[in-house]
Amino acid sequence: MDLWAEFSRSAKLSGIGVSEIIRIGAEARKLAETHQDVISLSAGEPDFPTPDNVKLAGINAILTNQTRYTALDGTAELKAAIRRKLKRENGLDYAANEISIGAGAKQVLFNILMATLDPGDEVIVPSPCWTTYLDMIRLAGGTATMVPCSAEAGFRLSPKQLTAALTSRTRWLLLNSPSNPTGAVYGAAHLAALAEVLRTAPGVGVISDEIYEHVLYDSAPFATMAAICPDIRPRVVIVNGVSKAYSMTGWRVGYAAAAPDIIAAMAVVQSQSSSNPCSISQVAAIEALDGPQDIITERRDAFRRRRDRIVAGLNAIPHVHCLLPDGAFYAFADMRTLLARPELKRKDIADDTALCRYFLHECHVASVPGFCFGGPGYLRLSFAASDRMIDDALERMKAGVERLLKY
Ligand SMILES: Cc1ncc(COP(=O)(O)O)c(C=O)c1O
Structure with missing residues (x-):
């Protein structure tokens, strides 16, 4: 018997895959090989370097x-x-x-x-x-x-x-x-x-x-x-x-x-x-x-400014609602009103995964669908990114939503 032709995963692994966040990150990186303008807001890590x-x-x-x-x-x-x-x-x-x-x-x-x-x-x-x-x-x-x-x-x-x-x-x-x-x-x-x-x-x-x-x-x-x-x-x-x-x-x-x-x-x-x-x-x-701990306050202040920026920008997109997070560096945006619009249904964008794909492939902005976190209808956007990246991403997402709502 050829063991490798017969290969199957252990029962322990059934239904368990590589984390969706890692998968989306890889898809965004692949897209970035051909499109240099991809903005990744899917990762869960600070964009600052390790202190010297x-x-x-x-x-x-x-x-x-x-x-x-x-x-x-x-x-x-x-x-x-x-x-x-x-x-x-x-x-x-x-x-x-x-x-x-x-x-x-x-x-x-x-x-x-x-x-x-x-x-x-x-x-x-x-x-x-x-x-x-x-x-x-x-x-x-x-x-x-x-x-x-x-x-x-x-x-x-x-x-x-x-x-x-x-x-x-x-x-x-x-x-x-x-x-x-x-x-x-x-x-x-x-x-x-x-x-x-x-x-x-x-x-x-x-x-x-x-x-x-x-x-x-x-x-x-x-x-x-x-x-x-x-x-x-x-x-x-x-x-x-x-x-x-x-x-x-x-x-x-x-x-x-x-x-x-x-x-x-x-x-x-x-x-x-x-x-x-x-x-x-x-x-x-x-x-x-x-060692010195000032870096914590400095970086937290930077995250706070970015948080305010991204949440205001998300709420300016038609039918998108986002609460101000009290901690961490993610905006968890409620897309349910947007997803309920007939214009999106007609374009087969029925859930957060489809919307996430649309933003990735049509706007070149990577996010993570809320269903991965037990929050279907939401998208998670990391604001551990520069002001410029956040502004560009928001601008593209807004234009992308306006296009979706056109007919
Ligand atoms: C809620 C939560 N716990 C734990 C971790 C893991 O952190 P570490 O990098 O130390 O493994 C993460 C990383 O994203 C996280 O979001």
């Missing part, structure tokens, strides 16, 4: 031969820097055996789910949500319970919705604040109200994805359940990393802070998959966390 002090720390790590395997779930030095960060910024004390470091927050999330889910275990995921959560939960053998959170509710899960979603099989509530794709932020009072419900469900933990902690436009300080509700803290796993705050997406360093048992279980998963995160990146991450 961090780059130099990485170079120095190479020159000083810090290029070998490190401790499995991160060096003692980086764990210490993460503990300092959690104390300084979040008022939280964690011990070294309560920290796990992986190749990005993504790997850390994967480790948590692999280490804790059994078949049939449920994870409550307020949606719209980052697409990856759902596939990761499935790969880990669990079931995602998506709870739709409307724009009217600020795309946030209410205590009532949480109560209704809990079952005897619920293992985790997965919160992401600020949220990708909606920019929704959970304030302290809201988290306290959710914690009130969790007190009635002692077996349920909270995975708190805080990767956009520093991309926050609200005047209120960033809130994390672990700090707000000390009694709930033992069941909270904080997930964070250096990717978004320090423009270090390619360096791949993320971390978790949690009870020692969870951290030890995560180390087993990492031990049998990737082993330690890159030694050089770990040294650079120490510099990011311990």
Whole structure:
């Protein structure tokens, strides 16, 4: 038998593909090979470079031969820097055996789910949500319970919705604040109200994805359940990393802070998959966390200006509605009124995927369809792009919509 002619994927992978965001990004790059004017607003990463002090720390790590395997779930030095960060910024004390470091927050999330889910275990995921959560939960053998959170509710899960979603099989509530794709932020009072419900469900933990902690436009300080509700803290796993705050997406360093048992279980998963995160990146991450922090405010101010620009521009496009996100760098634009127009139906543009394709191929603007995030009828546009790119993209999208509405 020719094994490769017979090749089929494992059952584990059924229904799981490469993330739609990566696929659209690749399609945009392919189009850009023949059309130089393609504007990509589909990627989820800051367009700023990694700060120079961090780059130099990485170079120095190479020159000083810090290029070998490190401790499995991160060096003692980086764990210490993460503990300092959690104390300084979040008022939280964690011990070294309560920290796990992986190749990005993504790997850390994967480790948590692999280490804790059994078949049939449920994870409550307020949606719209980052697409990856759902596939990761499935790969880990669990079931995602998506709870739709409307724009009217600020795309946030209410205590009532949480109560209704809990079952005897619920293992985790997965919160992401600020949220990708909606920019929704959970304030302290809201988290306290959710914690009130969790007190009635002692077996349920909270995975708190805080990767956009520093991309926050609200005047209120960033809130994390672990700090707000000390009694709930033992069941909270904080997930964070250096990717978004320090423009270090390619360096791949993320971390978790949690009870020692969870951290030890995560180390087993990492031990049998990737082993330690890159030694050089770990040294650079120490510099990011311990070095000057002005860059965070400077870049957040730039993102705020771009946010205001893109949201105003989107709302100036006929039949498009977009709320001002409180955090992260995505505009989540409601295209449902536009998609309901007979002119679009006649042109076979019936959903967000078709509209996304139209904008990519006819206007050369790449976005991501909302259905990928559990928000059909929406488009996600990243504003981690220059003012010029944002203005050009908006101009082209507006003209594109006007063309669609013509006859
Ligand atoms: C909500 C959310 N969590 C986690 C990640 C992963 O971040 P990292 O680059 O650290 O793996 C992303 C990246 O896009 C994200 O949007």
